[in-house]
Structures are given as structure tokens and as C-alpha cells.
Amino acid sequence: MKQFDKSTKLDGVSYDVRGPVLEEAERMIEVGVKILKLNTGNPAAFDFHAPDEIIRDLILNARNSEGYSDAKGIFSARKAIEQECQLKGFHNVTINDIYTGNGVSELITMSMQGLLDKGDEVLVPMPDYPLWTASVSLAGGTPVHYICDEQAEWYPDMEDIKKKITSRTKGIVIINPNNPTGALYPREILESFVDLAREHQLILFADEIYDRLVMDGLTHIPVASIAPDVFVITFNGLSKSHRVAGFRSGWMVLSGDKSKGAGYIEGLNMLASMRLCSNVLSQQIIQTALGGYQSVDKLLLPGGRIYEQREFIYQAINDIPGLSAVKPKAAFYIFPKIDVDKFNIVNDEQFVLDFLHKYKILLVHGGGFNWQAPDHFRIVYLPRIEELKQTTDSLADFLYDYQQK
Missing domain, CATH: 3.40.640.10 (Type I PLP-dependent aspartate aminotransferase-like (Major domain))
Known part of the structure; x- marks a missing residue:
């Protein structure tokens, strides 16, 4: 029977943000698992509404x-x-x-x-x-x-x-x-x-x-x-x-x-x-x-949601032993660095997959952004601080005794 393969034009195309971690998250959602999705910068998913x-x-x-x-x-x-x-x-x-x-x-x-x-x-x-x-x-x-x-x-x-x-x-x-x-x-x-x-x-x-x-x-x-x-x-x-x-x-x-x-x-x-x-x-x-009036401006000032969520996630990430991050100046992403020696990490995709399985929180590994080493991941900090705290508390618990095998 004739087989239909993807075009060879796609052979050299890497788009890892739709890789096995996201597929696993979608499988979990299909069987009724609630996932906190911090993988996509989609403001509407976190109660940021259009003017x-x-x-x-x-x-x-x-x-x-x-x-x-x-x-x-x-x-x-x-x-x-x-x-x-x-x-x-x-x-x-x-x-x-x-x-x-x-x-x-x-x-x-x-x-x-x-x-x-x-x-x-x-x-x-x-x-x-x-x-x-x-x-x-x-x-x-x-x-x-x-x-x-x-x-x-x-x-x-x-x-x-x-x-x-x-x-x-x-x-x-x-x-x-x-x-x-x-x-x-x-x-x-x-x-x-x-x-x-x-x-x-x-x-x-x-x-x-x-x-x-x-x-x-x-x-x-x-x-x-x-x-x-x-x-x-x-x-x-x-x-x-x-x-x-x-x-x-x-x-x-x-x-x-x-x-x-x-x-x-x-x-x-x-x-x-x-x-x-x-x-x-x-x-x-x-x-x-x-x-018209640029309503986003107030979200970026002290007291505004994006600003305050940025402040929280930056401090919380840097308080976790083995993690560090440069403070973002714009957008709504942070790209933390993992101490790979401390956690024996050789595969950043496996790291976010293990975290997904244990805490039902979806992140993107650094390799999904064509980063060269297995030592980073991205968090979307659009959720309210309560959910961001859930994420950082879970990361701290997860990394307390995590060792990649």
C-alpha cells in the first residue's frame, strides 16, 4: 500500500516546541489531567483580555x-x-x-x-x-x-x-x-x-x-x-x-x-x-x-500585573538552589539556567518531561529555542502570582533531590 511521508523539505526543519513534551501534555489532558501550561505566550489564556x-x-x-x-x-x-x-x-x-x-x-x-x-x-x-x-x-x-x-x-x-x-x-x-x-x-x-x-x-x-x-x-x-x-x-x-x-x-x-x-x-x-x-x-x-489608549502600559508599571509577576518570578527562581536567571526587561518570559552538574542533567527535554509528569506543569526546554546546551528552560510568567508560586514551589521541591538518570 502506498505510504505518504512528510515532504523532504521538512527534513532539516527543527521546531522542538511541538516535540514529545507537548505531545505528552496533550495526551495527559485527553485523559483528564489538568495541566498548567506555561509553554506559550498566550495572554488570553491567563485572563488578559482585549480592550x-x-x-x-x-x-x-x-x-x-x-x-x-x-x-x-x-x-x-x-x-x-x-x-x-x-x-x-x-x-x-x-x-x-x-x-x-x-x-x-x-x-x-x-x-x-x-x-x-x-x-x-x-x-x-x-x-x-x-x-x-x-x-x-x-x-x-x-x-x-x-x-x-x-x-x-x-x-x-x-x-x-x-x-x-x-x-x-x-x-x-x-x-x-x-x-x-x-x-x-x-x-x-x-x-x-x-x-x-x-x-x-x-x-x-x-x-x-x-x-x-x-x-x-x-x-x-x-x-x-x-x-x-x-x-x-x-x-x-x-x-x-x-x-x-x-x-x-x-x-x-x-x-x-x-x-x-x-x-x-x-x-x-x-x-x-x-x-x-x-x-x-x-x-x-x-x-x-x-x-487609541494603550492599556498595556499600566500593566508594565509597579503595581501592574506583568511588572509584579516579573518581579515575583525573578526573585523566586533565583531563590531556588541550582537555578539562576537574568532579570528580563521586556516581554513576559524568563529563561532560567540550571546547574547541570548539581542535578546531573544531560538532557533538558527529559528534565521538563520529568517535571511535567510529577507536577503537571508544562515548560519548554532550552533546546526548543535552539540553545546549544542542556542547561536552560523557559517559563511564561503570564499567570497570576498564585499560580507562579505554585510553579516555583514545585520546582524547588522537584529539584531538592532530582538527579537525572
């Missing part, structure tokens, strides 16, 4: 959203994005440089599919949001991981990046604020990226989906604002900041010097047209979301 005006927009615009839109998106959404880019200081952006998408994830895949041929390389941070690595591979390219240094606030190691640029390198991915570490990059780091892109004629791919989730009075600097003569593609959306992950409302913006990218842009236009358009109803909320 009322966004829900009203969806309802009021339902009848106006029955047909296809322009392949790049409706005018009002792209105009609002263009105006935001102007306020942020992006260079050389018009409405025709803006593409809406079914979330940033679709656009990441599109951006790689339109650019890469077999043998082309893209520099991707390690650790990374794993879709970047997977999308480079799926497009036929080779992801080359550059190190982010935990000892230096998880900032990218620029010397490591320089050593990994070759004649085959097409671009560099910058995830800022970073997932999974919560790092926020200072201007000098971003200027170094721009200098490298200028010197080697590379495209900068700036994943800035968490740019509105910055704490401690710090400011996010869009790399496009300091790169007038470099081709930059910036990705952003509403899933996190406006708590509408399920609406799939994202966009990408082409800025800077696009003079050598005509063929690539033609490919992006082709890919945008092939999917007809992104979800029109979700596009309708963009203008209101960007122009």
Missing part, C-alpha cells in the same frame, strides 16, 4: 469584511502602521512598503520563502524564537546561530556574529525585545548590527513584536530608526500588546535602502498575492489599536 474598543471594532466591521482586501491589506490599517513608523523614525517607508499578515509568523515564513535558495545563510540568534530557524530551513536556506551572552544581559555577541558572516549570508535576524530571554538591546548593540549590515550588504530582519512590553522606564529603539541606508524588514503586531493572539493580526514593514531589493520585493508581492490577503476582519482593528 473593549477592539472588540467593538470587530463587531461593527463584520459586514465590511466579507470580501478580499488588497493583497497587502486594507488602506486604514496600512495607513495607521505607516503613521506609527513615521512617529518611530523609520526611514523611507510608504504605504506600499507595508504588508499585513495572519500574525507575524506567516510573514516570517513569507520573508524567508521569498529570499532564500539552497545554500543561502541567515544569521539567527541563539536562543531564538524557533520559527525563525524553522522558516530559514523550510525555505531551503541554512540557519547559522550566533550567540547571545547570558553573562552580558543576554546581549548578542558581536564578535561571534562577525566570524559567522560569509559570502553566502543574506541577512541577520534581530529579536528585540527578545523571546525567550526578555532582553532589551541598547543603542550601541543595534548600531553594531547596522554597521555589519552596511559593510556586508545584508538585510536586517527585526522581530519587534514585544516593543510595547518594556519595563523599568526603559525605551525600545527600532533598528529601522537608525538604519537609513540599510534594507530593514520590521515585524510587529497586536497579539501580545493588545492581548489578541487568536485574531492573528500582524504586519511587516520594508524600510531604508531598498534599491538592491527589487527582485526580492517582487517575490514578496507574489507571495502576498498567492494567499489573496490576510484576515480582513483582523485588519480592521489595527487603526484603533495603534491610535
Whole structure:
């Protein structure tokens, strides 16, 4: 009988966040086990709700959203994005440089599919949001991981990046604020990226989906604002900041010097047209979301839920013998380090699987973010402090006598 196997295009694709640990969690849920899922940054799952005006927009615009839109998106959404880019200081952006998408994830895949041929390389941070690595591979390219240094606030190691640029390198991915570490990059780091892109004629791919989730009075600097003569593609959306992950409302913006990218842009236009358009109803909320009151701001100040949960998880993790963590400055993730010698850990995936079985709490191992050693895992700190305390108390109990066999 004929067998149907997965496409060979997927052979080199790693997307470990959907690996055996998640499959085991889903199996446990199917048989009635209650799992605390700290594996996905899904605000709505933890009682973070969309602003009322966004829900009203969806309802009021339902009848106006029955047909296809322009392949790049409706005018009002792209105009609002263009105006935001102007306020942020992006260079050389018009409405025709803006593409809406079914979330940033679709656009990441599109951006790689339109650019890469077999043998082309893209520099991707390690650790990374794993879709970047997977999308480079799926497009036929080779992801080359550059190190982010935990000892230096998880900032990218620029010397490591320089050593990994070759004649085959097409671009560099910058995830800022970073997932999974919560790092926020200072201007000098971003200027170094721009200098490298200028010197080697590379495209900068700036994943800035968490740019509105910055704490401690710090400011996010869009790399496009300091790169007038470099081709930059910036990705952003509403899933996190406006708590509408399920609406799939994202966009990408082409800025800077696009003079050598005509063929690539033609490919992006082709890919945008092939999917007809992104979800029109979700596009309708963009203008209101960007122009209205930013309710997320109060969540990031002392007394706000995200801020206070960050404070709690950071202190609680560092109080557990054998764990340590750099304090995240943005987003809602923390990426603790495990003392592998103390616990004899050689397999981080086994570590989170053992923890899942014993305490019914789902985490993601560091390897799921293409981290090189079995010594990290990620916690989503969106749950209320009571549930976070349950998690850290369970981790402390689990690690008291844990030894990996």
C-alpha cells in the first residue's frame, strides 16, 4: 500500500516546541489531567483580555469584511502602521512598503520563502524564537546561530556574529525585545548590527513584536530608526500588546535602502498575492489599536500585573538552589539556567518531561529555542502570582533531590 511521508523539505526543519513534551501534555489532558501550561505566550489564556474598543471594532466591521482586501491589506490599517513608523523614525517607508499578515509568523515564513535558495545563510540568534530557524530551513536556506551572552544581559555577541558572516549570508535576524530571554538591546548593540549590515550588504530582519512590553522606564529603539541606508524588514503586531493572539493580526514593514531589493520585493508581492490577503476582519482593528489608549502600559508599571509577576518570578527562581536567571526587561518570559552538574542533567527535554509528569506543569526546554546546551528552560510568567508560586514551589521541591538518570 502506498505510504505518504512528510515532504523532504521538512527534513532539516527543527521546531522542538511541538516535540514529545507537548505531545505528552496533550495526551495527559485527553485523559483528564489538568495541566498548567506555561509553554506559550498566550495572554488570553491567563485572563488578559482585549480592550473593549477592539472588540467593538470587530463587531461593527463584520459586514465590511466579507470580501478580499488588497493583497497587502486594507488602506486604514496600512495607513495607521505607516503613521506609527513615521512617529518611530523609520526611514523611507510608504504605504506600499507595508504588508499585513495572519500574525507575524506567516510573514516570517513569507520573508524567508521569498529570499532564500539552497545554500543561502541567515544569521539567527541563539536562543531564538524557533520559527525563525524553522522558516530559514523550510525555505531551503541554512540557519547559522550566533550567540547571545547570558553573562552580558543576554546581549548578542558581536564578535561571534562577525566570524559567522560569509559570502553566502543574506541577512541577520534581530529579536528585540527578545523571546525567550526578555532582553532589551541598547543603542550601541543595534548600531553594531547596522554597521555589519552596511559593510556586508545584508538585510536586517527585526522581530519587534514585544516593543510595547518594556519595563523599568526603559525605551525600545527600532533598528529601522537608525538604519537609513540599510534594507530593514520590521515585524510587529497586536497579539501580545493588545492581548489578541487568536485574531492573528500582524504586519511587516520594508524600510531604508531598498534599491538592491527589487527582485526580492517582487517575490514578496507574489507571495502576498498567492494567499489573496490576510484576515480582513483582523485588519480592521489595527487603526484603533495603534491610535487609541494603550492599556498595556499600566500593566508594565509597579503595581501592574506583568511588572509584579516579573518581579515575583525573578526573585523566586533565583531563590531556588541550582537555578539562576537574568532579570528580563521586556516581554513576559524568563529563561532560567540550571546547574547541570548539581542535578546531573544531560538532557533538558527529559528534565521538563520529568517535571511535567510529577507536577503537571508544562515548560519548554532550552533546546526548543535552539540553545546549544542542556542547561536552560523557559517559563511564561503570564499567570497570576498564585499560580507562579505554585510553579516555583514545585520546582524547588522537584529539584531538592532530582538527579537525572
